[in-house]
Amino acid sequence: MYGFQQSKENGSFMSRHLSKDLGDAYHRVLALSGQVEEMVHKAIRALIGRQSDLASEVIGLDEEIDRVEVQIEEECLKMLALHQPVAADLRRLTTMMKINNDLERIADLACNIAERANDLVEFETYPIPEQLSDMAGAATRMVRDSIDAFVNLDIESAYQVIARDDTIDEMNVEIIDQVTSLMQQNPAWIEPALLSFSASRSIEQIGDHAVNVAEDVIYMVNGVIVRHRHNDPRLRPHLQ
Amino acid sequence: MRLFLHLVLIWTAASLLIGFLGYAWLRSAWLKEQEAAFRKVAVAAVATVEARQWDAPAEDSPEWAELQQSLGVGLIPLVAADSADEASFMEDLGASRVLREPPANAADSVGGGSSEIQTGRIRSQAAGSSRQRLSIELPLSSTSVDATRIRVTQELGRSPVRAAWWLQCGVLTVTTYVLGLVGWFFLYRESWQRRRLLRPWFRALESVGQRKRLLPRVEPQDSDFCLQMDAVSRTINQVYSDLKNANDRSELVLGNLREGVLAVDDRFRILLANKAMHRLLDLPDENYLLRPLLEVIRTPAIARLTEKVLRERTATEEQIEFGTAPKHLRILAKPLSLGSQRTGALVTIRDETMIRRVDLIKRDFVANASHELKTPLAAIRAYAETLQLGALEDPEMAESFIGNIIAQADRMDGLVQGMLQLSRVEVGSALKFKLFDAVEAIESCVAAAQAVARSKGVQINVDVPSTKILLRSDRDGFQTIASNLLSNGVRYTESEGSVSVSLREDASSVVLEVVDTGIGMRPDDLERVFERFYRAEKDRSSHTGGTGLGLSIVKHLTQALGGTVQATSEVGLGSTFTVQLPKQPAGDSDASPTLPQAAAR
Numbered sequence: 001m002y003g004f005q006q007s008k009e010n011g012s013f014m015s016r017h018l019s020k021d022l023g024d025a026y027h028r029v030l031a032l033s034g035q036v037e038e039m040v041h042k043a044i045r046a047l048i049g050r051q052s053d054l055a056s057e058v059i060g061l062d063e064e065i066d067r068v069e070v071q072i073e074e075e076c077l078k079m080l081a082l083h084q085p086v087a088a089d090l091r092r093l094t095t096m097m098k099i100n101n102d103l104e105r106i107a108d109l110a111c112n113i114a115e116r117a118n119d120l121v122e123f124e125t126y127p128i129p130e131q132l133s134d135m136a137g138a139a140t141r142m143v144r145d146s147i148d149a150f151v152n153l154d155i156e157s158a159y160q161v162i163a164r165d166d167t168i169d170e171m172n173v174e175i176i177d178q179v180t181s182l183m184q185q186n187p188a189w190i191e192p193a194l195l196s197f198s199a200s201r202s203i204e205q206i207g208d209h210a211v212n213v214a215e216d217v218i219y220m221v222n223g224v225i226v227r228h229r230h231n232d233p234r235l236r237p238h239l240q
Numbered sequence: 241m242r243l244f245l246h247l248v249l250i251w252t253a254a255s256l257l258i259g260f261l262g263y264a265w266l267r268s269a270w271l272k273e274q275e276a277a278f279r280k281v282a283v284a285a286v287a288t289v290e291a292r293q294w295d296a297p298a299e300d301s302p303e304w305a306e307l308q309q310s311l312g313v314g315l316i317p318l319v320a321a322d323s324a325d326e327a328s329f330m331e332d333l334g335a336s337r338v339l340r341e342p343p344a345n346a347a348d349s350v351g352g353g354s355s356e357i358q359t360g361r362i363r364s365q366a367a368g369s370s371r372q373r374l375s376i377e378l379p380l381s382s383t384s385v386d387a388t389r390i391r392v393t394q395e396l397g398r399s400p401v402r403a404a405w406w407l408q409c410g411v412l413t414v415t416t417y418v419l420g421l422v423g424w425f426f427l428y429r430e431s432w433q434r435r436r437l438l439r440p441w442f443r444a445l446e447s448v449g450q451r452k453r454l455l456p457r458v459e460p461q462d463s464d465f466c467l468q469m470d471a472v473s474r475t476i477n478q479v480y481s482d483l484k485n486a487n488d489r490s491e492l493v494l495g496n497l498r499e500g501v502l503a504v505d506d507r508f509r510i511l512l513a514n515k516a517m518h519r520l521l522d523l524p525d526e527n528y529l530l531r532p533l534l535e536v537i538r539t540p541a542i543a544r545l546t547e548k549v550l551r552e553r554t555a556t557e558e559q560i561e562f563g564t565a566p567k568h569l570r571i572l573a574k575p576l577s578l579g580s581q582r583t584g585a586l587v588t589i590r591d592e593t594m595i596r597r598v599d600l601i602k603r604d605f606v607a608n609a610s611h612e613l614k615t616p617l618a619a620i621r622a623y624a625e626t627l628q629l630g631a632l633e634d635p636e637m638a639e640s641f642i643g644n645i646i647a648q649a650d651r652m653d654g655l656v657q658g659m660l661q662l663s664r665v666e667v668g669s670a671l672k673f674k675l676f677d678a679v680e681a682i683e684s685c686v687a688a689a690q691a692v693a694r695s696k697g698v699q700i701n702v703d704v705p706s707t708k709i710l711l712r713s714d715r716d717g718f719q720t721i722a723s724n725l726l727s728n729g730v731r732y733t734e735s736e737g738s739v740s741v742s743l744r745e746d747a748s749s750v751v752l753e754v755v756d757t758g759i760g761m762r763p764d765d766l767e768r769v770f771e772r773f774y775r776a777e778k779d780r781s782s783h784t785g786g787t788g789l790g791l792s793i794v795k796h797l798t799q800a801l802g803g804t805v806q807a808t809s810e811v812g813l814g815s816t817f818t819v820q821l822p823k824q825p826a827g828d829s830d831a832s833p834t835l836p837q838a839a840a841r
Binding site: 027030031033034035037038041042044045048133134136137140144147151152 | 532534535537538539540543561562563564565566
């Protein structure tokens with residue numbers, strides 16, 4: 001349905017099929033990433049704007065995302081069994097499966113945020129930290145950039161996404177500080193503060209999943225697993 | 241042309257072959273003739289030798305040499321025992337080509353003699369280049385010479401056939417060369433002419449976009465070739481720059497549109513995405529030509545609408561919120577005919593965030609204005625009813641009630657005045673630009689505000705230069721701005737607090753700053769503080785008084801006077817309002833004043 005870059009292998013019958021199937025799965029993953037990103041945005045809007053209807057909408061969306069995730073995974077497994085791809089195709093396929101998984105986890109986290117938003121609605125006087133919005137913006141940006149890196153096979157920007165995780169972590173620490181001081185100010189705010197703390201943690205985890213996606217992209221392009229290897233000399237220039 | 245060349249080759253080969261065969265046939269016929277003649281001469285020579293008596297050795301006698309000369313042959317007497325001589329002769333003849341049996345009729349033609357004379361074998365041997373030596377050994381029947389046999393030899397001259405052969409070869413070679421040259425000329429003339437025809441175009445193409453005259457190195461500048469080349473170059477450059485300009489214009493227009501424009505073909509590839517699209521959807525500024533849509537834009541609504549348009553070929557519309565600080569985007573997708581029965585989709589995106597906000601403000605204004613007007617009206621009605629019900633009898637009560645009614649009427653009057661002023665300022669009619677002293681104008685405002693301030697226990701600090709600050713502006717407007725900010729500051733400052741007014745000037749503008757130590761505002765209140773009827777305190781209690789129009793009037797007046805207003809604030813510490821006004825009114829009205837909301841951020 002969508003145009004898809006043909007793989008460079010010569011087009012024997014099986015590899016043409018594989019290439020078409022890979023293309024379909026690829027576009028489904030991309031569409032899923034768009035939906036997940038929108039879900040996170042909605043969850044954050046629900047949280048900051050205290051909109052419980054929006055929060056319920058996000059929670060309702062999760063089912064659809066789960067369904068799509070399972071579908072994509074089944075397709076990928078089918079491709080593995082049927083075509084037994086090797087080399088670049090195999091890496092591409094496994095990377096798509098991993099990204100698919102990460103996206104589903106991000107959607108779950110968006111649901112968590114939406115649930116916290118639902119709970120926070122009743123605490124009208126509690127000032128929800130507005131940095132949460134910025135932090136969520138940065139985290140979804142990371143998700144989007146990592147998917148862009150996947151699309152463009154751009155290792156450089158994948159490394160940048162990995163490096164940006166530190167900013168998210170810093171923002172998380174700031175918000176935790178702020179929430180702690182709010183708790184100290186008013187004991188009645190302890191419960192909403194804990195809720196916003198949890199939301200902040202969820203956003204931070206979204207950033208972590210974006211890093212996973214970026215690492216998968218690096219694996220797909222280079223064939224090198226960079227997970228748990230943050231002292232890699234190639235990472236250093238991006239860690240200023 | 242190629243056929244011609246082939247014909248030439250075939251002709252050459254055929255004539256060479258025919259020539260060679262003809263040569264071989266002619267030569268063998270000539271040789272036969274020569275041999276027959278030689279045989280006659282040899283028989284005659286033998287007869288002559290036999291007819292005479294020779295001294296031995298005969299070959300040394302002068303007659304022998306004479307005989308040889310007269311017959312044109314060599315004569316060598318041979319003794320039968322001379323076997324060694326015979327062997328060497330046979331060896332000599334080893335390389336001989338022609339060993340010919342005598343012709344059957346040779347005996348008749350010679351007439352008489354022994355049969356061996358008639359049947360002796362003629363040997364033919366090559367003697368030097370292109371010469372032939374014929375020899376024959378014949379028996380001697382008489383004993384006039386001291387020998388049993390005699391060998392007769394004769395050298396043949398050059399064959400005329402051979403000369404003809406060489407001549408034919410020469411002629412053939414020359415004709416082949418000539419024909420080849422002619423063929424080559426015809427073959428290449430066409431492509432050469434074509435190349436010559438295209439040369440100016442190639443040269444002109446090199447010059448595209450460089451806008452300089454082409455100067456060929458060889459030919460004079462006024463030659464036909466040069467002029468043609470210039471004409472070609474001019475045309476190409478013209479077409480090129482026309483296209484480029486047209487492209488630039490549409491890029492410029494599309495790039496400066498506020499609406500995002502996206503064109504997608506029937507295979508979901510991006511044909512066009514303008515700058516506004518990049519901005520609205522937060523995409524990096526790149527060229528996305530022919531990239532698959534989903535690789536670039538993954539916003540579900542856009543993918544969904546595009547798919548729907550491509551499937552159903554009908555226009556659709558949707559409104560979405562995008563991002564965490566939501567942008568309200570209206571997405572319009574409609575079919576786009578791409579020619580040759582292909583249909584793409586044209587998606588336009590309009591940012592309606594501002595419109596929604598303005599809409600909200602308008603709704604708020606109507607609600608607020610009716611509420612603000614209704615409250616004093618309700619109070620007046622209540623007082624009047626009470627009076628009607630008998631309070632009029634009680635002079636003391638009546639007095640206070642009537643006082644209240646007047647106060648409420650004043651409040652309404654203030655509201656209406658404020659709204660009128662606001663609408664006048666918005667229309668921009670009532671402004672009179674005159675030269676006045678800002679210091680003196682401020683001081684009179686401060687004097688007016690002092691009364692309220694003193695009653696609240698708020699101190700007003702004034703920091704103005706001792707010299708005059710002259711500016712050409714609307715004096716009443718300036719004073720309204722100053723007194724509105726002052727009364728606002730005093731209103732939201734508790735007793736023991738202070739409000740500071742300062743005035744300073746720089747090269748082109750005057751800056752009025754009002755700083756209070758009041759209750760302050762939160763950042764999101766700060767954004768909306770210049771809206772009509774907007775109050776930071778939510779309960780809308782009017783215990784602080786005021787109409788909620790003051791800051792709105794300040795904003796609109798400042799804008800009308802060509803200046804800017806900014807507000808900074810911190811909850812619990814106070815607020816600062818800074819107004820900057822130009823000393824001279826701007827010549828035109830095109831310099832759009834900065835939006836205060838934006839400035840306040």
